Amino acid sequence: TALSVGETSLVTITFSEAVVAFDNTDVTVENGTLSALSSTDGGVTWTGTFTPSVNVTxxxxxxxxxATYTDTAGNAGTGASSANYQ
Structure with missing residues (x-):
């Protein structure tokens, strides 16, 4: 669903195994900002809050x-893009 002015959305990024040295510099978000990413499960699942830019449709x-992050064994990440979000 579309976000309205003043609304935010929780963003979840899930990896197949734990990653290290992963933060907002590894993520590009169009038409908004993403709060500091954090993980509470040892680096498999990361969450942040997306806040859309004002007056953008x-x-x-x-x-x-x-692909700038690594897993706990030191293997480089592969990078990916989400499906469209509105």
Whole structure:
């Protein structure tokens, strides 16, 4: 569903195994901001709050995770993009 002015949305990024050195610099968010990402399960699931930019209507938004993080064994991440969010 579309976010209205003043609304926020919880963003969850889930990996297949724990990752380290993962933070907001690894994530690109279009048309808004993402609060500091945090994990409470050892680095598998990360959450943050998305706040959309004011006065932007765009139906082709993506959240992109760069391949700049590593897992606990030191293997580089692969990167990915979300499905469209509105």
């Amino acid at each position: 765009d139906t082709t938004n993506l959240i992109t995770v760069a």
